[in-house]
Amino acid sequence: MDAGVHGTGFTARELSWQTGSEITGLDLRQADATAQGTIDALWQLLGQRGILLFRDQTLDHGQHLAFTRRFGALAKTGLLGRHAPPGYPDLFMVSNIKTNGIRSETENAAQQWHSDQSFLEVPARASLFRCVHAPQYGGDTMFANMYQAHDALSEGMRAALRPMRAFHTLFSSRTLARRARKPFSSVQEDELQRLSGALHPVLRRHSDTGRMTLYVSEQMVDHFEGWSVEESAPLLDYLFALAVRPAHTYRHRWQPGDLIMWDNRCSMHYAPIDYDFAALDAPENRRLMFRSTLA
Numbered sequence: 001m002d003a004g005v006h007g008t009g010f011t012a013r014e015l016s017w018q019t020g021s022e023i024t025g026l027d028l029r030q031a032d033a034t035a036q037g038t039i040d041a042l043w044q045l046l047g048q049r050g051i052l053l054f055r056d057q058t059l060d061h062g063q064h065l066a067f068t069r070r071f072g073a074l075a076k077t078g079l080l081g082r083h084a085p086p087g088y089p090d091l092f093m094v095s096n097i098k099t100n101g102i103r104s105e106t107e108n109a110a111q112q113w114h115s116d117q118s119f120l121e122v123p124a125r126a127s128l129f130r131c132v133h134a135p136q137y138g139g140d141t142m143f144a145n146m147y148q149a150h151d152a153l154s155e156g157m158r159a160a161l162r163p164m165r166a167f168h169t170l171f172s173s174r175t176l177a178r179r180a181r182k183p184f185s186s187v188q189e190d191e192l193q194r195l196s197g198a199l200h201p202v203l204r205r206h207s208d209t210g211r212m213t214l215y216v217s218e219q220m221v222d223h224f225e226g227w228s229v230e231e232s233a234p235l236l237d238y239l240f241a242l243a244v245r246p247a248h249t250y251r252h253r254w255q256p257g258d259l260i261m262w263d264n265r266c267s268m269h270y271a272p273i274d275y276d277f278a279a280l281d282a283p284e285n286r287r288l289m290f291r292s293t294l295a
């Protein structure tokens with residue numbers, strides 16, 4: 001159904017039952033000239049729908065950042081700084097294209113479900129991901145709706161989870177990268193204690209919509225506060241599986257010129273590794289994306 005939004009300067013069409021809206025009628029190159037009422041309406045819709053899709057936008061890096069800034073301050077890129085395009089430290093480049101014969105480590109980014117920067121005390125509010133080159137197939141991004149995950153919990157389970165907090169860290173025992181480096185050792189356990197992470201409520205209220213969300217992710221969450229990793233695992237496994245049930249997800253097949261804005265407070269995302277690996281270096285399989293992040 002077309003859900004026209006009147007008086008906001010754009011039209012919104014739902015991408016799936018609960019998740020995502022496609023926005024038409026806006027030229028994002030004109031970010032600075034866009035009415036504040038339009039920006040406010042986009043932000044409000046983002047909180048409700050989790051992701052907004054803009055198609056056929058041919059932005060350069062400066063225009064991408066100018067549009068991002070209309071919604072607030074940019075997040076520090078932190079670890080991602082080394083993947084910024086030259087001259088644009090606030091952008092994160094994700095690509096499967098080789099540079100000097102070497103493939104970017106970002107090719108395998110987002111192989112586990114997560115919301116951006118949940119390992120920080122104050123995680124990123126939203127992220128804006130822009131497609132320059134899309135493979136002929138593969139390179140999709142999947143999104144999970146964390147309102148739906150919360151709403152699928154029984155009243156009894158919600159009551160049990162309500163007082164609980166979970167520890168989010170980039171060095172979670174579930175993080176593939178960490179496991180690939182080395183199995184558990186006492187040295188790594190000591191390291192883990194020192195490395196940064198943050199405790200967040202398992203059930204969180206979205207600060208704009210007031211709706212409750214489930215806030216745990218496979219990539220970042222290591223354990224519940226006061227629980228061991230082992231004790232936490234069965235319940236976390238259940239919650240992770242519930243969150244990403246197919247009925248709670250939207251899968252996006254990218255086209256050049258797409259820009260997707262997602263709300264990290266009520267969604268998770270994931271990159272299925274669905275490339276044609278046998279022909280990854282063929283020009284038609286190139287993938288080049290840029291992300292900006294809101295603090």
Ligand SMILES: [Fe+2]
Nearest residue numbers: 110115116269
């Ligand atoms: Fe991400």
